[in-house]
Amino acid sequence: MTLLAAACGQKKTDSSAFIGDQVKYEIIGIDPGAGIMKTTAQALKDYDLSDWKLVEGSGTAMTAAFDKAYKAQMPIIITGWTPHWMFSKYDLKYLEDPKGVYGGDEQIHTIARKGLKTDQPSAYTVLDRFEWTPGDMEKVMLAISDGKKPEEAAVDWIKDNGGKVDEWVKDVPKAEGVKLKLAYVAWDSEIASTNLVKAVLESRLGFKVDLLQVEAGPMWAGIAGGDADAIVAAWLPTTHKDYYDKYKDKFEDLGPNLSGTKIGLAVPKYMEIGSIEDLKKK
Known part of the structure; x- marks a missing residue:
């Protein structure tokens, strides 16, 4: 029986069984190119969890699996990160990571291609000023x-936060019809931030912004090669460390646009488990 089938067919967690048996020794992940997947694979090694499987998929598939399990009060373990709307909608908790595999809090950085400051100073200025909170x-x-x-969600946020947006675009010359390309990975967080920046650049300055949805590797390669103008989706120092190091000196790091992010393994609060070490059968 699959995890989703179990979630649909049962009503509550069997807390007497070992957690691995309850979830079929599966951790529900996202797309294989994501940094959190590589870190989780490393966590399985560091915690000696050879019986466990990291299930590849997508952010959408992961949230769908979690929603079904949560509604049925069934156990499930996912690769989680914040900010994410799931932490607002559901009662979730991170499993403690005593070995520190997932690192501490991260930041999301804005990365620009080389030459953007000279070619498109208005866009560069707004991207450099762009900063918001996890909330x-x-x-x-x-x-x-x-x-x-x-x-639509981006436009609504701009309407509700006009003062903050005003600071990003203050005294910045308009660039009617100038084209820009923003790359991003299809994480819910990056869909939100990239669409927001697109809406600001278009509605306030007149840019015409194309969004390029790609995997993490092509996203960084696009910036390094000049095929994309910028990203607001660089999770550092852990999640995208390999790409950052690989393309170092081939882009400009404009610094964090959001602080206080976190990655790790997450579970519903109703599960009686507190640490990654609890996944190892005694």
Whole structure:
């Protein structure tokens, strides 16, 4: 029986059974190119969890699996990160990571291609000024998860946060019709932030922004090669460390646009488990 089938067919967690048996020794992950997947694979090695399998998929598939399990009060373990709308909608907790495999809090950085400051100074200035909070991001993500189109959720946030947006575009010359390319990975967090920046650049400065949805590797390669102008989706220092090091000196790091992010293994709070070490059968 699959995890989803179990979630649909049972009503509550069998807390007497070992957690591995309850979830079929599966951790529900996202796309294989994501840094959190590589870190989780390393965690399985460092914690000697050779019986466990990291299930590849997508952010959408992961959230769908979690929603079904949560509604049935069934156990499930996922690769989690914050900000994410799931932490606003569900009662979730991170498993403790005593070995520190997932690192501490991260930041999301804005990365620009070389030469953008000279070629498109208005866009560069706004990208450099762009900064918001996890709470801001989660509002946009939650609106999208509730059915709004990403561009609509972005426009609504701008309407509600005009003062903050005014600071980003203050005294910045308009660039009517100038084309820009922003790359991003299809994480809910990056869909929110990239659509927001697109909406600001278009509605306030007149740019015409194309969004390029790619995997993490091509996203960084696109910036390094000049095929994309910028990203607002660089999770550092852990998640995208390999790409950052690989393409170092081939891009410009404009610094964090959001602080206080976190990655790790997450479970519903109703599960009686507190640490990654609890996944190892005694």
